[in-house]
Amino acid sequence: ELKVEQNPLFLSMQEGKNYTIYCNYSTTSDRLYWYRQDPGKSLESLFVLLSNGAVKQEGRLMASLDTKARLSTLHITAAVHDLSATYFCASTSGTYKYIFGTGTRLKVLA
Amino acid sequence: NAGVTQTPKFQVLKTGQSMTLQCAQDMNHNSMYWYRQDPGMGLRLIYYSASEGTTDKGEVPNGYNVSRLNKREFSLRLESAAPSQTSVYFCASRSGGGASPSYNEQFFGPGTRLTVL
Numbered sequence: 001e002l003k004v005e006q007n008p009l010f011l012s013m014q015e016g017k018n019y020t021i022y023c024n025y026s027t028t029s030d031r032l033y034w035y036r037q038d039p040g041k042s043l044e045s046l047f048v049l050l051s052n053g054a055v056k057q058e059g060r061l062m063a064s065l066d067t068k069a070r071l072s073t074l075h076i077t078a079a080v081h082d083l084s085a086t087y088f089c090a091s092t093s094g095t096y097k098y099i100f101g102t103g104t105r106l107k108v109l110a
Numbered sequence: 111n112a113g114v115t116q117t118p119k120f121q122v123l124k125t126g127q128s129m130t131l132q133c134a135q136d137m138n139h140n141s142m143y144w145y146r147q148d149p150g151m152g153l154r155l156i157y158y159s160a161s162e163g164t165t166d167k168g169e170v171p172n173g174y175n176v177s178r179l180n181k182r183e184f185s186l187r188l189e190s191a192a193p194s195q196t197s198v199y200f201c202a203s204r205s206g207g208g209a210s211p212s213y214n215e216q217f218f219g220p221g222t223r224l225t226v227l
Contacts, residue, residue: 102152
């Protein structure tokens, strides 16, 4: 049974600092998804990582996937307040079932 | 393009009442999903429909039923609501197959906030 774990669950960081969110998953999968959720809102897709070694970047966020280690990271560079949100990773069990991590609530302090 | 729409946005039920949550997508996607989100637990898959005419259980199907009415619409029914079903419910859809970079990317609706008293 696929399990997806994120850490940390909460992250409070100063503007301008760098940090990494980790996403571990328990069974073989070659796809990993990252989403952002603002309070009271729906989920917005950030990255789709489709193969081992995949790296995607958008602004101050960079996501990578290591399928051998069953690990994905979301790296935040020079954080700004606008990045405050909850970030979820998800993997797939089979073709259609998505299993989500519990989320990382990020707060960027001015 | 409205994307994925859900109705209602908010609902309050009494224990034992029934209701149906509606979801529709206009992206011609094959697969549709229902999730619930509870504080500190991320999203959990209730049911999914890989394609029109098929439905399958997810992680937490007990107490729910679904109908894939056509390619656009996927409804979730609570036959006898319980306080444990108080949650935010999200519907999502996904395109199927292909080499597009968005392959298997899910698109989410705005959610339905359900309270069961």
